[in-house]
Each structure stands twice: as structure tokens, then as C-alpha cells.
Amino acid sequence: MTLTTTKPLRVSLLIATMLTSTLMMAGASQAEDGKPIRVRGAITAVEGDMLKVHSNRNEDLQVHLTNDTQVRGVTLAQVSDIKPGSYVGSAAVPQADGTLKALEVHVFAPEMAGTGDGHRAFDLGKDSTMTNGSVGDLVTSNGRTITVNYKGGQKKIVIPDDVPIVSLAPGGRSLLKPGVKIVLQAQPAADGVLSALSISAGENGVTPPM
Numbered sequence: 001m002t003l004t005t006t007k008p009l010r011v012s013l014l015i016a017t018m019l020t021s022t023l024m025m026a027g028a029s030q031a032e033d034g035k036p037i038r039v040r041g042a043i044t045a046v047e048g049d050m051l052k053v054h055s056n057r058n059e060d061l062q063v064h065l066t067n068d069t070q071v072r073g074v075t076l077a078q079v080s081d082i083k084p085g086s087y088v089g090s091a092a093v094p095q096a097d098g099t100l101k102a103l104e105v106h107v108f109a110p111e112m113a114g115t116g117d118g119h120r121a122f123d124l125g126k127d128s129t130m131t132n133g134s135v136g137d138l139v140t141s142n143g144r145t146i147t148v149n150y151k152g153g154q155k156k157i158v159i160p161d162d163v164p165i166v167s168l169a170p171g172g173r174s175l176l177k178p179g180v181k182i183v184l185q186a187q188p189a190a191d192g193v194l195s196a197l198s199i200s201a202g203e204n205g206v207t208p209p210m
Contacts, residue, residue: 036187040183072168087114089108090157105159171203
């Protein structure tokens with residue numbers, strides 16, 4: 001009888017051990033992956049080189065600032081600020097006619113031209129992309145459409161009337177205060193600590209739409 005009752009117990013323990021090992025290996029793999037992550041939220045506290053951030057996903061995070069962390073100020077802009085030759089970025093979704101419909105547009109300061117040049121997947125919404133490049137054609141008479149040229153390609157982006165448009169310019173740590181809305185790129189370490197690569201901080205109550 002003793003053998004009959006202990007055998008299922010040993011099997012259960014073996015299965016549990018195997019599952020635990022599998023989960024530990026998966027966690028290690030994710031930690032080693034080390035891809036930068038994007039965090040959207042608001043600063044709750046600033047303690048030296050550490051930011052406390054409450055994310056839009058209801059997470060309370062600690063983010064380390066380094067000497068290489070880039071801080072950018074985000075202010076409101078208008079479609080009239082977009083001109084041929086302007087360097088812009090736009091999160092957008094594809095349309096049936098092959099164009100992209102903008103979810104937001106950010107206009108870079110001239111000294112930031114070239115930042116993130118290209119077209120890639122983005123995480124602002126389902127099927128969303130991010131396109132950074134120089135404005136070629138700009139049409140405002142029949143809707144608002146811009147042609148964005150980047151190395152290796154070109155995209156035509158339609159900007160609906162209700163889409164937020166902002167300007168991005170180099171800023172400093174003085175922009176990082178409790179209550180400020182931010183979008184940041186961070187590098188996660190194996191121990192879970194986040195190190196900020198770049199931070200876009202809203203000025204005068206602006207919420208970065210990126």
C-alpha cells in the first residue's frame with residue numbers, strides 16, 4: 001500500500017520540478033533577450049538618478065537615468081509647422097489604398113534630423129507602424145497628406161484633422177518632474193532594473209502621443 005501511495009507523489013514532484021526548470025529557463029531567456037522596451041506613463045517621483053514612473057499599464061516602475069539618457073521636450077504643434085524638408089515621425093496604420101493613416105505626428109527640431117530614420121512596426125495600436133523621415137510633397141488643399149522619404153523607401157501619410165501634432169526638441173533633466181507625462185525607451189537588465197535610453201517629456205501638461 002505504501003508503494004502505491006508514494007508513486008503518484010513522486011511523479012507529481014517530478015512533474016513540478018520539470019515545470020519549474022522550464023519556467024526558469026524561459027525567464028532567463030527573456031532576461032538575456034535584453035531588447036529595449038517602451039514605457040508610457042507619468043513620473044511620480046525623482047530621486048537623484050532614479051525616476052519612479054506609473055505606467056499606462058498600471059505598473060509602478062523604477063527607471064535609472066544614465067549620462068547617455070537623451071531627454072526631449074514635447075510641445076504642441078500645428079499642421080502648418082510641417083513643411084517640405086521637415087523631419088518628422090508618425091505612428092500610423094495602413095489603409096486599403098496603400099497609404100498610411102496617421103495616429104500622431106511629431107516634428108523634430110532641425111538638429112534632430114535623422115533620428116530613427118526608417119519604417120518599422122510600432123506598438124501604439126493594432127498593425128501600427130512608425131515612419132521617420134523627411135517630408136517631400138505636402139498637400140493641404142484636399143485633405144492633409146505628406147510624403148515621407150527615408151533611406152530605402154517612401155510612405156504617403158494622411159493626417160486626419162483630429163490627429164495630435166507635436167514638436168520634439170532636445171531638453172534636459174529639468175523637464176523630468178513629478179506629474180510630467182512621458183514616453184521612454186529603456187534597456188532592461190537581467191535583474192529587472194530599467195535604464196533609460198531616451199525620454200520624451202511633455203511640457204506644460206502635454207501628453208506625448210507617440
